[in-house]
Amino acid sequence: MKIFFVILIIGIILLAFILLDIFMGRAVYKKNAYEPVFSKKKSDIELIHCGADLVERMMKDISQAASSVHVMFFIMKNDEVSHNMFTLLKTKAQAGVSVYLLLDWSGCQKIKKPALETMKNAGVHVHFLNKPRFPFFFFHMQKRNHRKIAVIDGKIGYIGGFNIAEEYLGKKAKFGNWEDYHLRMKGEGVHDLQTLFASDLKRNTGIELGTDVCPDLPQGNISHKIYATDGYSLEKTYLANIAQAKKRITICTPYYIPTKPLQQALVKARKNGVAVTIIVPMKSDHPLVREAAYTYYSELLDAGCLIYRFYQGFYHVKALIIDDHFSIIGTANFDQRSFFLNEEVNVEIYNEAFTKEVYATIEEDMKRSELLTKDNFKKRTFRQRPAEWLGRALSYFL
DSSP states (O other): OHHHHHHHHHHHHHHHHHHHHHHHHHHHHGGGOOOOBOOOEEEEEEEEOOHHHHHHHHHHHHHTOSSEEEEEESOBOSSHHHHHHHHHHHHHHHTTOEEEEEEETTTTTTSOHHHHHHHHHHTOEEEEESOOOSSSHHHHHHOOBOOOEEEETTTEEEEESOOBSGGGGTOOTTTOSEEOOEEEEEETHHHHHHHHHHHHHHHHHOOOOOGGGSOOOOOOSEEEEEEEESSSSHHHHHHHHHHHOSSEEEEEOSOOBOOHHHHHHHHHHHHTTOEEEEEEESSOSSTTHHHHHHHHHHHHHHHTOEEEEEOSSEEOOOEEEETTTEEEEESOOSBHHHHHTOBEEEEEEEOHHHHHHHHHHHHHHHHTEEEOOHHHHHTSOTTHHHHHHHHHHTGGGO
16 A cells, blocks of 8 residues: 555655646746748638648649748658658659758657668758757647648648658548648748748757748739747737628537637637537547547537537648638647647638638538537536547647
């Protein structure tokens, strides 16, 4: 019995130390957080919601690159899809194109060392972001660069929710079809993606890209604004977005783990007559995230919000749509990790025709989803409740 209490006390002390490290680290890191809000621009923007289409388009653009290829992903793996991209990047580097590949340290652990060495030997500049370091080691262990950006010749940009691996192309039986949104951009906004890429490179490696990677770009047809977050401003931005709604709010997210102010803002909006719809996956790709989300559903359902659970594969979409003219698509999930820990990037798009296209895509997603009713919600087993409580307690880190 004494041994049990000793182990328990040691565990409590260790947990307290880890939490202190994380929250003190976050407070200190705030001074150096990189959260630029770029000015409004105009670009031609294309919505892509099929992983196979995205990879095909991106690889075609990269294969035609004449000067530079800058690619940043949260996840790449040791699979065929990733290796096809590695091979293409090697080929372009060997042809004299400047190629940089930025990878999140935590998200890309499955890439084998020989693959990395082969790329480096071919001239690809490969760098890992957010490596754990002292001080505040546990805080840095939790930091993730969750951005997915590709910039080709400084003229074509990609940004969105897809990573590069088999599951994102629907090739993993565990998940099946993978629904996600990505943007392909041409025009002024690509300069902002390039600036963000260059900053992440410099902040992590000290390497500066030359000014020649940012050519003059023409205006496109769609007005938009790009902003990056680093764990501090996203909650405030979303609260402001939600407060603007007059008719409807649509949230697409794989993980619904809001802050208390965001949850209250959605409930308030619904009580004020705004239609609130949330689309989440039926399946889960991480432990406890689905269970944690359940602890927020009762209040939403009581207020009259609609919750759809996508069942035809896995739903990884990150989007916030306000009324009929304003849409946000990017890398940020509607969860506390994105709000308080991750480095993210979103695109605010001010265009009624584009928003209509996004709504049409969401409506197709809803046809492959099940509407969660109060009766179904109440029927969940009591065995699930402890997991829900645990998920809620750990929601900051999920």
